[in-house]
Amino acid sequence: MATRHHQILIVGGGAAGITVAARLRKVEHDLPLDIAIIDPAESHYYQPAFTLVGGGAYTLEETRRNEADLIPEDVTWIKDAVSTFSPDTNAVTLADGTTITYKCLVVCPGLQVNWSAVKGLKEYIGRYGVCSNYSPNTVEYTFELLKSLKPGAKALFTQPPMPIKCPGAPQKAAYLAADYLSKSGIRSHCEVRFLTAAPAIFGVPFYAKELMKVVARHDIILNTSHNLVEIDARKRKAIFAITAGDQQGQTVTLDYDMLHVTPPQSAPDFIKNSPLANATGFVDVHANSLQHVKYKNVFSLGDAAGTANSKTAAAVRKQAPVVVRNVLHLLKGGAIEETYDGYAACPLTTGYGKVLMAEFIYGGKPTPTLPLDPRKDGHINWWVKTSFLPRLYWDYMLKGREKFPAHNTGYVDPGA
Numbered sequence: 001m002a003t004r005h006h007q008i009l010i011v012g013g014g015a016a017g018i019t020v021a022a023r024l025r026k027v028e029h030d031l032p033l034d035i036a037i038i039d040p041a042e043s044h045y046y047q048p049a050f051t052l053v054g055g056g057a058y059t060l061e062e063t064r065r066n067e068a069d070l071i072p073e074d075v076t077w078i079k080d081a082v083s084t085f086s087p088d089t090n091a092v093t094l095a096d097g098t099t100i101t102y103k104c105l106v107v108c109p110g111l112q113v114n115w116s117a118v119k120g121l122k123e124y125i126g127r128y129g130v131c132s133n134y135s136p137n138t139v140e141y142t143f144e145l146l147k148s149l150k151p152g153a154k155a156l157f158t159q160p161p162m163p164i165k166c167p168g169a170p171q172k173a174a175y176l177a178a179d180y181l182s183k184s185g186i187r188s189h190c191e192v193r194f195l196t197a198a199p200a201i202f203g204v205p206f207y208a209k210e211l212m213k214v215v216a217r218h219d220i221i222l223n224t225s226h227n228l229v230e231i232d233a234r235k236r237k238a239i240f241a242i243t244a245g246d247q248q249g250q251t252v253t254l255d256y257d258m259l260h261v262t263p264p265q266s267a268p269d270f271i272k273n274s275p276l277a278n279a280t281g282f283v284d285v286h287a288n289s290l291q292h293v294k295y296k297n298v299f300s301l302g303d304a305a306g307t308a309n310s311k312t313a314a315a316v317r318k319q320a321p322v323v324v325r326n327v328l329h330l331l332k333g334g335a336i337e338e339t340y341d342g343y344a345a346c347p348l349t350t351g352y353g354k355v356l357m358a359e360f361i362y363g364g365k366p367t368p369t370l371p372l373d374p375r376k377d378g379h380i381n382w383w384v385k386t387s388f389l390p391r392l393y394w395d396y397m398l399k400g401r402e403k404f405p406a407h408n409t410g411y412v413d414p415g416a
């Protein structure tokens with residue numbers, strides 16, 4: 001089979017891959033770079049807006065662009081999937097059998113969504129009341145179902161064990177649904193329940209405290225340590241395993257009219273089965289430099305990186321400049337920097353017109369960017385989520401243009 005070579009090879013042309021390629025082209029340096037992106041996808045989605053599509057506040061088409069239109073100038077697009085890595089010989093193999101060698105590799109193929117991991121989910125997603133904001137193919141059905149609910153309806157929202165893309169997204173769907181039913185005048189006649197496999201509403205205690213108030217305000221029934229294991233969609237029943245407490249090991253079956261499922265997710269199989277993986281299957285990189293711990297000419301960022309940050313596009317925005325500088329350091333012989341602090345952001349839509357902007361770094365320390373109280377779910381943050389951030393993504397981040405605003409690492413929790 002054929003062999004090709006590119007100096008910088010980027011696996012995955014999603015949020016991370018396009019941002020890195022565009023920045024490598026934009027930032028000033030004196031290296032003639034030969035960059036290629038490998039990605040089989042025709043369409044590129046702004047996934048952070050899927051929650052809004054599921055709530056009827058954004059259209060799916062607004063989230064989509066042709067991948068071809070996003071590949072930066074002078075970057076080669078290889079429209080295929082990577083199937084194996086051979087980092088000892090600086091090579092990857094594509095699905096069509098082609099081998100591509102590289103001087104420097106950037107690995108960012110995102111997370112794998114495991115629809116088959118819940119019995120009945122793959123068969124019934126998109127019908128019989130089973131919806132999900134986690135795919136462009138199923139997200140519009142979320143709003144269709146929401147509009148169809150009548151007094152007496154039961155709406156369930158699930159969250160699987162970590163890792164998932166944007167850990168706040170499952171509960172955002174529940175808040176928008178509760179608010180939608182309130183605005184329709186039938187909230188008090190419907191049941192809204194959020195069932196999460198986690199022991200708490202959110203992994204960062206500072207924000208979890210505020211989110212418990214949102215749960216109470218919307219009168220949502222919260223079941224922690226409840227993991228969806230099976231759907232009997234024709235009977236509209238969902239079965240949950242209880243993973244902690246007195247009833248640990250038992251199952252509970254709930255009726256529903258609307259079941260919003262956040263599917264289990266993992267590192268992609270082709271990463272898991274490669275020499276690049278750590279024990280959890282993600283790319284084994286240093287937490288602050290994003291350089292592979294063993295293969296020094298390999299970097300990873302975005303959802304596939306084995307770092308402890310929350311898996312968000314916001315994290316990619318702060319990781320990409322570090323990876324770009326380190327790729328250039330590697331090629332020029334400079335010292336690798338360790339400056340990524342674990343920043344991630346999760347704009348939690350707590351209702352229509354309201355967003356709680358959860359920003360934090362490694363260790364769960366709150367790090368707001370705007371000089372506003374990060375515990376408040378305000379209207380300005382709704383504008384940031386629905387107007388500013390999509391613009392930032394398409395026109396600045398993916399164009400490699402942004403001078404990223406600094407987040408406040410010195411913020412002190414006034415309630416502590």
Ligand SMILES: Cc1cc2nc3c(=O)[nH]c(=O)nc-3n(C[C@H](O)[C@H](O)[C@H](O)COP(=O)(O)OP(=O)(O)OC[C@H]3O[C@@H](n4cnc5c(N)ncnc54)[C@H](O)[C@@H]3O)c2cc1C
Binds near residue numbers: 083
């Ligand atoms: C419902 C939902 C809500 C979200 N909300 C937010 C939010 O509010 N804020 C936020 O910041 N983030 C949010 N996110 C998360 C955000 O979208 C991701 O963290 C981000 O897209 C990660 O970027 P990435 O480049 O690592 O992966 P992706 O953007 O998913 O891109 C991965 C790319 O790799 C390609 N690929 C896969 N396999 C291969 C292969 N074998 N070979 C080559 N290419 C491959 C894919 O085709 C894809 O183009 C949300 C996500 C979802 C689904």
